[in-house]
Amino acid sequence: MKENRFMKVINDADQKGIAVGAVNIFNYLTADAAITAAKELGVNLIIQTSAGTVEHFGADKLFAMVDAARKDAGITVALHLDHCRKTELGKACVDVGWDAVMMDFSHLPLEENIARTKEVADYAHAKGVAIEGEIGVISGVEEDIVAANEVKAGYDETVEFIKGSDIDVVAPAIGTAHGVYKGVPKLDFELVERLGKDDTPIVIHGGSGLSAETFSRLIALGGRKVNISTVVKNAYLDTTKALVESGEKLAPIPFDTRVFEAVKDVVKKHLAVFSGLKKSFE
Numbered sequence: 001m002k003e004n005r006f007m008k009v010i011n012d013a014d015q016k017g018i019a020v021g022a023v024n025i026f027n028y029l030t031a032d033a034a035i036t037a038a039k040e041l042g043v044n045l046i047i048q049t050s051a052g053t054v055e056h057f058g059a060d061k062l063f064a065m066v067d068a069a070r071k072d073a074g075i076t077v078a079l080h081l082d083h084c085r086k087t088e089l090g091k092a093c094v095d096v097g098w099d100a101v102m103m104d105f106s107h108l109p110l111e112e113n114i115a116r117t118k119e120v121a122d123y124a125h126a127k128g129v130a131i132e133g134e135i136g137v138i139s140g141v142e143e144d145i146v147a148a149n150e151v152k153a154g155y156d157e158t159v160e161f162i163k164g165s166d167i168d169v170v171a172p173a174i175g176t177a178h179g180v181y182k183g184v185p186k187l188d189f190e191l192v193e194r195l196g197k198d199d200t201p202i203v204i205h206g207g208s209g210l211s212a213e214t215f216s217r218l219i220a221l222g223g224r225k226v227n228i229s230t231v232v233k234n235a236y237l238d239t240t241k242a243l244v245e246s247g248e249k250l251a252p253i254p255f256d257t258r259v260f261e262a263v264k265d266v267v268k269k270h271l272a273v274f275s276g277l278k279k280s281f282e
């Protein structure tokens with residue numbers, strides 16, 4: 001596959017030994033805030049949308065919205081579909097102009113995961129679109145996807161999955177979880193290290209709530225795309241709630257501006273660590 005916008009930001013990160021942040025957005029405000037954060041730092045960005053967000057807006061409208069937000073950003077902003085279990089929806093995003101799609105059949109037996117991911121990989125590659133696949137279940141809640149028990153997949157199985165499915169980037173089961181952590185998660189750094197020596201870039205899911213040190217370690221070992229979603233949602237909702245409860249009188253645009261700043265700040269703190277510009281979130 002020829003290098004597209006998604007593979008460009010991944011390959012650029014790989015050359016620099018850093019990671020590109022992949023930020024889940026759910027409306028224009030969050031897309032604009034994430035892009036502004038990346039722009040202020042001068043780093044590239046991946047904007048990602050859940051399958052539910054695509055269904056909510058419709059692929060055409062959501063694409064137009066993100067495309068408007070990234071216009072003239074002066075950095076490269078790729079658009080990616082996060083965790084999708086619906087083959088037709090994945091293909092629809094490919095058709096509309098997404099730069100990459102993640103198909104998540106990690107809940108299925110390995111052979112089926114390979115076959116179903118490969119079907120979309122072939123479709124995407126024919127149109128110059130990249131694909132991410134997942135093996136081993138990453139626990140937690142991602143939209144309607146609930147994985148109670150984490151299913152581990154070791155190095156050999158992960159390599160078999162990458163080769164069989166023809167994916168461009170891989171989300172391995174390293175022990176991260178979606179949502180916010182209770183306590184410190186036990187991560188499989190050894191798996192990241194082994195996979196990091198191979199050619200397929202590694203995606204770190206469940207990034208919200210990990211320490212800056214943990215991120216830096218995962219990135220040093222080969223993590224090239226780091227997803228954040230929960231911290232974005234929390235900044236959006238918590239700021240909205242605090243503003244409403246404060247009783248402060250604000251017209252809609254100043255209100256939105258305050259929420260925008262809160263989302264931008266949390267994204268910026270994470271991107272600064274992912275890109276090696278800072279060692280901590282302070």
Ligand SMILES: [Zn+2]
Pocket residue numbers: 083138142178205206227
């Ligand atoms: Zn995920």
